Amino acid sequence: MGRIKNRLISKLYTKMPFLAERSANYIPPLVFDDTPWARFEGSLNEAKVAIVTTAGVHLKTDIPFNMQDPEGDASFRVIPSGTLIREITITHDYYDHFDADKDINIVFPIERLEELYKSGFIGTIAPAHYGFMGHIVGKKLDLLLEKTAPDVASRLKAKGVTAVILTPG
Numbered sequence: 001m002g003r004i005k006n007r008l009i010s011k012l013y014t015k016m017p018f019l020a021e022r023s024a025n026y027i028p029p030l031v032f033d034d035t036p037w038a039r040f041e042g043s044l045n046e047a048k049v050a051i052v053t054t055a056g057v058h059l060k061t062d063i064p065f066n067m068q069d070p071e072g073d074a075s076f077r078v079i080p081s082g083t084l085i086r087e088i089t090i091t092h093d094y095y096d097h098f099d100a101d102k103d104i105n106i107v108f109p110i111e112r113l114e115e116l117y118k119s120g121f122i123g124t125i126a127p128a129h130y131g132f133m134g135h136i137v138g139k140k141l142d143l144l145l146e147k148t149a150p151d152v153a154s155r156l157k158a159k160g161v162t163a164v165i166l167t168p169g
Contacts, residue, residue, distance in 0.1 A: 040163060043123075047163040049116075050126035050156055051079075054134030055100065055107035055169030056092025059083065064091035065133040072136035074144040076152055079129045085111065094135035095169045107167050126161045134169045 040047075056065050058077035066073040079088065088104050090097045100106040110129070116122045130152050136144050156164065 042162060044163070045120055046123040048124045048126055048159070048161050049113060049122050049163045049165060050159075050161045051108060051110060051113060051129040051165045051167065052132070052152065052156075053108050053130070053167040053169070054132045055095075055097065055167060056090045056133045057088060057104065057108045057131035058091065060087055060089045064089075067091065067093045069140070071138040071140040073133045074136050074140040074148050075132075076148055077131040079108075079110075079131055081125050081127050081129065083110070090169075092133055092135070092169050097169065100169075107169055109165065109167065113165065122163075126156070126159055128155070128159070130155075 057079065058065070059079060062077045065075070065077075085104055088108065088110075090100060090104070090107070097107065100108075105111050108129070108131070113122070113125055117125050132144075132148075
């Protein structure tokens with residue numbers, strides 16, 4: 001019942017965003033004064049590019065993100081390059097992904113990335129991409145910031161990724 005309620009509320013908030021701000025459960029976006037900004041250096045036609053999404057994207061064979069925990073799920077899922085679109089799904093109750101279910105490229109633009117690679121616009125595609133669930137609060141947010149996100153950043157760096165496309169849900 002809780003998942004159905006969450007999905008209905010997300011559809012309602014999508015249609016009428018002002019209701020979300022009036023909700024007792026509304027959590028304003030986080031703002032960090034010390035967020036580092038890294039300007040892209042180099043040429044895109046030499047870049048190794050990965051996708052990192054908070055849209056709840058993962059392989060159909062993966063364990064879905066935990067929709068029962070009100071603080072969210074701070075884990076991530078690895079999506080290998082070359083994965084077929086039909087092998088990918090979305091587990092996320094906190095946004096309306098009706099259109100993304102029809103075309104995953106809306107939140108996980110893997111086919112567009114492949115087109116950029118084939119055209120020579122980017123150098124290469126990273127061997128793996130990463131999916132997170134975007135609704136993360138409380139202690140799970142601390143876990144995300146202190147452990148999970150740095151783990152993914154280290155993995156990207158170890159694979160020589162020089163640019164990341166970040167997509168929300």
